[in-house]
């Protein structure tokens with residue numbers, strides 16, 4: 001495969017599209033779009049998000065030690081983009097989007113009702129990376145859309161329909177079709193090697 005060198009940059013995909021929820025000093029909820037987010041440990045369950053130190057969300061997390069990571073479904077692409085180009089310092093983004101919230105189990109930051117997957121997090125570590133701060137959040141509770149579990153013994157992934165972000169290209173996509181089963185279909189190659 002012929003390649004083109006892009007130099008040191010942040011072009012990489014796919015990235016998730018998340019809305020990070022925080023509370024400010026007046027208990028006002030703020031949502032910020034973050035695609036630099038990912039699970040980094042199973043024991044303890046941990047997610048890492050990387051925030052520019054100028055974000056209102058970063059200041060909120062520092063002050064409260066808590067945040068919620070809301071997965072963005074494809075139908076909320078426009079709202080997610082808006083929450084990534086405006087700051088909570090300027091306006092109440094949740095009101096503009098018409099979002100609804102419900103109480104969390106373990107943290108004071110509420111969950112975004114319109115998101116089918118919410119992670120309640122407690123800040124456990126911060127790493128300085130130039131203008132950015134890598135924040136490690138221990139996942140205290142996960143809320144997943146009940147509709148996905150309607151059929152006994154299987155999860156209907158279409159209920160989540162995650163919005164994928166292509167960093168560098170600056171485009172949002174939804175998922176295509178399932179290609180394989182994880183931790184299972186790779187075994188075909190183990191079997192093939194043994195023949």
Ligand SMILES: Cc1cc2nc3c(=O)[nH]c(=O)nc-3n(C[C@H](O)[C@H](O)[C@H](O)COP(=O)(O)O)c2cc1C
Pocket residue numbers: 030031032033034035036037050051052054055056057058080081083084085086087088089165
């Ligand atoms: C698709 C997308 C992804 C983004 N991901 C991040 C990110 O991971 N970290 C970050 O600091 N800013 C990210 N941003 C920018 C922030 O969302 C933006 O600066 C926002 O206005 C910050 O809001 P706040 O000041 O209310 O916290 C992203 C923006 C977009 C559109």
